[in-house]
Amino acid sequence: EAQVTQNPRYLITVTGKKLTVTCSQNMNHEYMSWYRQDPGLGLRQIYYSMNVEVTDKGDVPEGYKVSRKEKRNFPLILESPSPNQTSLYFCASIKAGGTDTQYFGPGTRLTVL
Amino acid sequence: GEDVEQSLFLSVREGDSSVINCTYTDSSSTYLYWYKQEPGAGLQLLTYIFSNMDMKQDQRLTVLLNKKDKHLSLRIADTQTGDSAIYFCAARGAGKLIFGQGTTLQVKP
Numbered sequence: 769e770a771q772v773t774q775n776p777r778y779l780i781t782v783t784g785k786k787l788t789v790t791c792s793q794n795m796n797h798e799y800m801s802w803y804r805q806d807p808g809l810g811l812r813q814i815y816y817s818m819n820v821e822v823t824d825k826g827d828v829p830e831g832y833k834v835s836r837k838e839k840r841n842f843p844l845i846l847e848s849p850s851p852n853q854t855s856l857y858f859c860a861s862i863k864a865g866g867t868d869t870q871y872f873g874p875g876t877r878l879t880v881l
Numbered sequence: 882g883e884d885v886e887q888s889l890f891l892s893v894r895e896g897d898s899s900v901i902n903c904t905y906t907d908s909s910s911t912y913l914y915w916y917k918q919e920p921g922a923g924l925q926l927l928t929y930i931f932s933n934m935d936m937k938q939d940q941r942l943t944v945l946l947n948k949k950d951k952h953l954s955l956r957i958a959d960t961q962t963g964d965s966a967i968y969f970c971a972a973r974g975a976g977k978l979i980f981g982q983g984t985t986l987q988v989k990p
Contacts, residue, residue, distance in 0.1 A: 772923075801977075803980075808889065808982055809982060810885075810887075810969060810980040810981050810982040810983050811924075811969065811980040812980075813977060813978075816977065826977070858923055858924065860924075867912055867929055867931075868912060868973055868978075869914075869926055869929070870924075870926070870978060871926075872916075872923035872924040872925070873923055874922060874923045875921075875922070875923050
């Protein structure tokens with residue numbers, strides 16, 4: 769089954785404790801992207817990747833890092849989380865060309881105390 | 882920069898039609914999308930329309946595009962309680978998707 773998986777689905781942590789949210793897709797898509805969703809703001813892009821070892825900043829990259837060492841995986845790293853990073857995070861995999869349809873993971877709800 | 886705007890809330894009665902509106906600023910957007918997000922779930926692509934089309938119909942869904950006014954709408958006919966969700970409009974521009982804030986659709990029995 770074609771899918772995008774994220775782990776963990778829920779995480780409560782404390783300020784400053786490094787964490788990684790994993791994202792994996794099994795559709796062999798080149799493009800992947802991370803978004804955060806906040807009430808009244810919709811989805812804002814954090815980082816995206818056009819292929820292995822190719823990443824670029826989205827609209828709200830501050831406080832986040834990503835890596836793309838393999839095509840299927842695109843982890844999101846928070847080196848020193850802060851309370852303003854409390855949010856709902858979505859990973860997406862994009863079938864490039866044509867309609868550029870985005871396939872979303874189920875989301876990770878992160879709370880930083 | 883590019884922007885996509887939606888109203889935040891719409892309430893309808895079961896069986897009525899729902900119309901969710903969206904405006905966007907990037908006139909070079911080639912595709913425009915509607916996504917649905919049910920509670921606790923990720924976003925699911927509902928439908929899309931290519932910028933050279935005025936209308937697209939898919940069962941109960943009708944998408945209307947007014948390219949001159951940069952206005953997109955999603956009409957859901959015979960709205961059901963299962964249609965209650967957040968609906969996001971998105972425009973493809975400058976190599977990425979720009980999402981609106983999302984419209985929460987409440988369907989009353």
